[in-house]
Amino acid sequence: MIVDSAPAFDVRDYLRLEMMPHFLCPGCGHGIALRALLWAIHELGIDKDKLAVVSGIGCAGRLSAYIDANTFHVTHGRPLAYATGLALARPDLHVVVITGDGDCLAIGGNHLIHACRRNLKLTCLMLNNEVYGMTGGQVSPTTSESRLTTTTPLGNSEPNFDACALAAAAGASFVGREVTHHVPKLKELIRAGLEHPGFAFVEVLSDCTEIFGRKNELGSSAEMVLRQKSELRPSAYRDTVDTPFRSNDLPTGILTKTERPEYGMAYRKAAAAQRANTAARASAGVNERKA
Ligand SMILES: Cc1ncc(C[n+]2csc(CCOP(=O)(O)OP(=O)(O)O)c2C)c(N)n1
Numbered sequence: 001m002i003v004d005s006a007p008a009f010d011v012r013d014y015l016r017l018e019m020m021p022h023f024l025c026p027g028c029g030h031g032i033a034l035r036a037l038l039w040a041i042h043e044l045g046i047d048k049d050k051l052a053v054v055s056g057i058g059c060a061g062r063l064s065a066y067i068d069a070n071t072f073h074v075t076h077g078r079p080l081a082y083a084t085g086l087a088l089a090r091p092d093l094h095v096v097v098i099t100g101d102g103d104c105l106a107i108g109g110n111h112l113i114h115a116c117r118r119n120l121k122l123t124c125l126m127l128n129n130e131v132y133g134m135t136g137g138q139v140s141p142t143t144s145e146s147r148l149t150t151t152t153p154l155g156n157s158e159p160n161f162d163a164c165a166l167a168a169a170a171g172a173s174f175v176g177r178e179v180t181h182h183v184p185k186l187k188e189l190i191r192a193g194l195e196h197p198g199f200a201f202v203e204v205l206s207d208c209t210e211i212f213g214r215k216n217e218l219g220s221s222a223e224m225v226l227r228q229k230s231e232l233r234p235s236a237y238r239d240t241v242d243t244p245f246r247s248n249d250l251p252t253g254i255l256t257k258t259e260r261p262e263y264g265m266a267y268r269k270a271a272a273a274q275r276a277n278t279a280a281r282a283s284a285g286v287n288e289r290k291a
Helices: 030-043 061-066 080-087 101-107 109-118 161-169 183-195 209-215 221-230 264-284
Strands: 051-055 070-073 094-100 122-130 174-179 200-206 253-257
Touching: 030 061, 030 094, 030 174, 030 183, 030 221, 051 061, 061 070, 061 080, 070 109, 080 094, 080 109, 080 122, 080 264, 094 101, 101 109, 101 122, 101 161, 101 253, 109 122, 109 161, 109 200, 122 183, 161 174, 161 253, 174 183, 174 221, 183 200, 200 209, 209 221
Parallel strands: 051 070, 051 094, 094 122, 122 200, 174 200
Antiparallel strands: 174 253
16 A cells, blocks of 8 residues: 655645735735645655745735745735746755736836846746736736726726736746636646746736625626636647637646756856956966956
8 A cells, every 4th residue: 555655735834824814805816826826835844944035016916925934025016026036046955936917017127028038047927817916906018998986087088917927928937827716736836836947937826705796896806806717818729720719818837838048057167267267367367457
């Protein structure tokens, strides 16, 4: 009989329980995404001392405060910038960014495209609830057409970003998307992102029931999540059909996975070569000031 000796996953082992109760609204999908992340971390056996979670500002950004690991709650839109420095300085750490659609694609959009281009090993988990939740429901770059927000009282008329297409176009070597309805699949996707030897962008379709849902009369959290699920493009179609088969449909799972040189390794190699060169010149008696 095979006995699985790995301890069972208990989310409380990874949470700062003294921070409870948490501040998320009833029905918010962000907590499900957090649990899936911690489950993936557990399965990979990542030591909490070797885990660094960086987050920006927003309901998504707030999540790092609940994690029992090395956590950094930084300025709005900048978690990828902080994480870049951290991952470069401490390649022994697993660096994870938790960010919202506003944090990541609006004020932080510039950092995202360059993180995708650079391919430094870190995992970016973007929780997309289509709105600026924390500040009361303003329009975000992912708000769907016609949706009501406090800043689009007539309905949103700006086209929204497909965050995964944006990340892939900017060069991300791992891109994936999942809904909170599929928790084991979401955990598997995050796990694959954590294992990827480069920049991994994972979009989670979350829901903001209290603000966005209420304003747009989208019903309960369960109804919102089921609607999201019904808008997914089944993977069987995804692999055979290039164009959407109904408006608004979204492919899920791993959407891009390529191998490219990882930036941190390339940087450390160049730095070591530079150091060797300087040492060789010094031992040959070359005076760097005069040379
Ligand atoms: C420089 C700066 N600009 C604006 C804000 C106000 N602000 C706080 S959170 C937020 C939006 C967060 O939205 P999102 O990233 O989608 O996360 P959510 O709260 O929906 O999870 C904004 C604009 C801020 N804190 N700092």
